[in-house]
Amino acid sequence: MTLESWDRSTGRYVFYRMAEEHSEDCKRFPFERIPKRVFLDTNVINVLVKYCEVIFDHSPIPQEVDATLAVDIEALMHVFYVGARADWDILGSRKTLDELSLTRDCSLRAELLEYAFGIVNQNLDDDDHRYAADFGRKLIEAPFVAALPDKADRELIGNAIGFGCDVFCTCDRATIVKKRDRLRQVPLRILTPEEWWAHVKPWAALWR
Numbered sequence: 001m002t003l004e005s006w007d008r009s010t011g012r013y014v015f016y017r018m019a020e021e022h023s024e025d026c027k028r029f030p031f032e033r034i035p036k037r038v039f040l041d042t043n044v045i046n047v048l049v050k051y052c053e054v055i056f057d058h059s060p061i062p063q064e065v066d067a068t069l070a071v072d073i074e075a076l077m078h079v080f081y082v083g084a085r086a087d088w089d090i091l092g093s094r095k096t097l098d099e100l101s102l103t104r105d106c107s108l109r110a111e112l113l114e115y116a117f118g119i120v121n122q123n124l125d126d127d128d129h130r131y132a133a134d135f136g137r138k139l140i141e142a143p144f145v146a147a148l149p150d151k152a153d154r155e156l157i158g159n160a161i162g163f164g165c166d167v168f169c170t171c172d173r174a175t176i177v178k179k180r181d182r183l184r185q186v187p188l189r190i191l192t193p194e195e196w197w198a199h200v201k202p203w204a205a206l207w208r
Contacts, residue, residue: 003074003197013078015201025202034199035191037089039160040119041153041170042099044193045092047072048080049111055080072171075193082200085207092119093132093159099152124163132162147182149175160188167191 004013016022040048047069053059055077061070083090100116103109120129139158140151148154153176160168167189170176180190191199 003071003194004078015204022202025198029199029202031203034203035088035167035169035189035196037091037163037165038167038169038196039091039093039156039163039165039188040096041156041168041172041176042096043171044072044076044169045096045100045112045116045119047171047193048076049108049115068173069171072193075197078197078204079193079200082204082207089123089165090119091122091124091160091163091165092116093136093156093163094120094129095133095136095152095155095159096120099156128163132159135159135162144185145183147179157186157188157190161186167196169193169196 004015005017006012007014016025048055051061051073054061054073058077058081061073065073096116097113097120100112101109103112136155136158139145139161140154142154142158145154145157148157153172157168165188169191171192173192176190177192183190
């Protein structure tokens with residue numbers, strides 16, 4: 001399964017074949033709702049690094065990849081292709097680095113940390129990091145995120161709020177996305193890569 005169709009004659013993806021479909025998506029996902037400051041969950045960084053040739057060089061997705069993961073990979077490919085020309089902030093925190101440092105595979109760990117360092121250290125000063133880290137630690141015990149069983153997830157979402165992000169992007173459908181209806185007091189949107197792309201897609205031509 002693929003999200004978008006590849007047109008061999010033009011060498012480009014075709015996002016819409018009918019104007020009506022495009023108009024409908026513009027209504028569903030208005031321009032002002034495009035995520036502009038996105039915090040990446042650790043699992044998203046894993047996907048970006050493990051499948052970097054697909055996402056950044058547009059190599060084919062390996063056939064053995066699970067269907068849900070394949071959708072995440074393709075969605076990230078489209079988002080980052082468009083985002084390279086857009087003025088969006090992509091963020092991570094020092095807690096992200098702590099989580100990635102636990103990766104057992106040494107070579108993979110080095111690649112993950114190298115990529116994450118670039119995200120964590122861009123356009124942020126020590127005060128920003130201290131505030132986000134403090135907010136994340138405080139959020140761990142907050143009742144409005146109690147639905148999340150993993151304290152690390154609560155802390156990362158707290159980091160995202162502390163950085164003023166409007167979206168927390170995650171591939172974790174089982175323990176985060178599934179609980180969104182119980183996280184309505186969280187002041188940001190929790191989106192999968194596919195949902196993130198759905199918000200960008202109607203307006204992608206502005207940056208292509």
